[in-house]
Amino acid sequence: MSLVKFNGNGQLPSLLDEVMGRDMDEFFNFNRNWPGITRSQIGTLVPAVNIKEHSEGYQIDVAAPGLKKEHFNLSLHNGKLTVSTQQQDQQEEKNEQGQYTKREFSYHAFSRSFWLPDSCDQEQIQARYEDGILHIVLPKKEEAKPKAPTQIQIN
Known part of the structure; x- marks a missing residue:
């Protein structure tokens, strides 16, 4: 050990x-x-991503806890899928005279892009956000899915 x-x-x-x-x-x-x-620490500025391939398609999981689905922007342009978010938080505390005693700003933003393979059916992409993870499902085109073996008759 x-x-x-x-x-x-x-x-x-x-x-x-x-x-x-x-x-x-x-x-x-x-x-x-x-x-x-x-x-x-640079890698901690962008959320971690898991990418899986299975027989029906691909799945991208983006770890982004603390966000809401409204914070995300997904766009697809010329085969490139981009996941981005921009969030601004503002907290203020004022005294009786209306002067600031404390004012804090917080900005969070990231953008990740992925080139999709030709086998991906770009018209059927779906996304859902649950438990702090954005799940993006990218189905394969029918012709790209594995086919069951067929028996060929010999004449």
């Missing part, structure tokens, strides 16, 4: 973090484009 080192946020450290160390983020000024975010 061997021990596996975690980086404190419940994720395995990347090979680059192990070899070079996290101080390299500061050396290369990584946080210039993503203030307050390290290289190993």
